[in-house]
Amino acid sequence: MKNIFNKNTKLFFLSLLLSVSACEDFIEVEVPNHKITSETVFSSDETAHSAMTGIYNRLFNASFSNGGSRSVTFLAGLTADNFITTSTTVQIMEFGENAIDASNSWNLDLWAGCYNMIYMVNAILENSINSNALSEKTKKSLEGEAKFIRAFTYFQLINLFGEVPLLLSTDYHKNAITPRNSITAVFDQIIVDLEDAITLLEKDYPDAERTRPNIYAAMALLARTHLYLKNWEQAEYYSSQVINQEVHYRLLKNPNDVFLANSEEAIWQISPLGWGSSFTHTNEGNLFIPSTTKTPIAVLSESFLNQWSDQQDLRWINWVESFTSNNEILFYPHKYKIQYDASGGKINEYSMVMRLAEQYLIRAEANVHLGNLQNAIADVDKIRERAEIVLISEYNPHITQSELLETIFKERRKEFFAEWGHRWFDLKRSGKSSVLSQKPNTDWQETDIWYPIPANERLKNPKLTQNSGY
Template identity: 55%
Template structure:
């Protein structure tokens, strides 16, 4: 394992100048330094591949994507109705739970700045590939596809958390430091373009059989989700079907406890703890969500009891994905089973995209189009795996809205504690005010968007603020 750690150190050294050129530090670094770094990083296939691996590794460290206390998974989960803070004196996280964010919330700043730092690295990667004559054409296409995918993925969360956001597509820090917010429609156009190009450039197979580097079907899966959000039901169905039909690579696992294992056949894309560069080999989701029976005083997050009650007691997800700590009388997300580990090989990777979501995307797209039988069929695939009653048997005459409500409920149960799906689903389907406002007297419609961080607006006077802040 010493070789692995040395490799990570080399990668971090290669991309360190890119990290220094984050959105918070554009003005402090002179352009010639960046040119020298690019000459090194893109001087060979090996160093270019190392730089891309460095970007993947950074996703395990970046606040928005690391599954930890300032991640989309945790904070957007708190904004919805699946999680609750155990420690109510933590003002930063309580603001997310109570939908009372203020512009100087530190965790909100962490999401924004880490996302733009990731975007900056992908832009540097794309520019370096374009300017280099040393990279073999096949590898150049692959790396461009990977960088475009990560950029699109990051912008997807920015535009869904903040609405209009600056569309940064270069490393020109003098322009970027004064960038205005672009309409969300324009950001989506770029997301679509990046993902469509990524689909064309990325290989079909996983590199080294590790699902931590994206392939063509990862881009296809994310594009299916984007089209669902854009209410293009036809494209959402078509693209999710392409992933579902790739049965040689993907399978809805019958054993739910196998889903979140490293390189499971249900995984479309995962993030490895190896990106931490240290000895810890557990996922951050495992450490933040599991309430250890001995060290329960470390616990920060529990599941809302109302959410736990939506499960049938025979549901395999209830039995296997929800834990209970008697000492503090709290339910917790137990999708990841390892709270702390230094063992190799690594047993669990953080799940980002998986096959179950594609079935739920296609179920909703079909139901929206009026293909109720197709929607029921896909929904029942998920319900059958969970061991609960099939809609085709219990309610074969279900009408469209009832079916959509069933699909939304199934998304909540299947995708909880994964990337803020519940928060984003409530927003995109127009149900957030009805669902969250009913139990929150402080709720206002402007709470649908997170505030643009105050620190960013101090540095960039061209950044406008969302309404209500």
């Protein structure tokens, strides 16, 4: 993995600050020959926070997190059964056919994008902690934000690749020969990072922008983590902590308002400010929405469309749209409404990462396993009420535990399609991934629940073992 780590700390922090200055004039630092050392970056609170802003701008551009064609949102959605691709690009087709080759460069981009982000936040952690120039408040903020992003990134890695190297420093000599750690060990570190972040972050969002995590973003991710680990009581507790923050969050009545910048349903978003140019649209909008000159590289699958028996559901009405191609009606995700905008004006949509609706469904699922079916029904009905469809409490108040669990997973599929691979992760953690054998043009094998460890990385690090089936 040596190739994905930048040995030159000066250039690393220079690139971070350039990614900031390309968007806004946050700082003015005079350093000879355009070189910025880590000492310069962490010599004041202002420059240190600017480096952290550079991390958020990188999230908008990193392959795994940018919402584009090489992101978790697209590739994991394609690996599951929500999308079918219109592309003839071999790398894309392999994801759709569940036949990913270890040499697939798009798979490598997922891996490398994650580890680049981990390296960056590790550098932030090391340099802020060791700085004598920063205020304690700034140190606390940077540590909380960096640990949150590291936990979030590792969450993506282990749900895509299974066992992965757990890298907690910028020592590239050590990192380049680190073997894979167990899923349990990585989850343990995710929990430690998030619990630390909860003690370090503020309750309010900095500058009223939901692009930097607060304490409740860390709690929301911790709730999801405990759900995946089947720690039902903890999942219920942390999701409740977020849901109860009515001063910050509420389910928006109009589904078209959900994905707007700083919407009250948003727990954490990524801003298109990372474009560093006049573009103000999200990558998701650009990817999924057709234009007069472009057919999207993926459309919604028949399997997904068959879930919508009630087409009065506001999610169907507002979040699914159609177009005609070669006399065939095709459907695409329409959560984001802006396909392209180069006006350089106000940014109207942010890329959604976590939102309140998920916390209701996390708490509902946890309560089913805890035997609190009425509480679970109430939370699912919150989502169904927003969609303006019949409530469980009205049509099936005595629903069984297994029926309610099935309903929750169906609601998750409808609610979070085209968002961060939720369907793919849900199928795997529920033990129902074999349903993917019914996909058209698939080569599904049970070993396909994990993506292959990229062949290029295994050549560089002989201690990286391969997942079964590759």
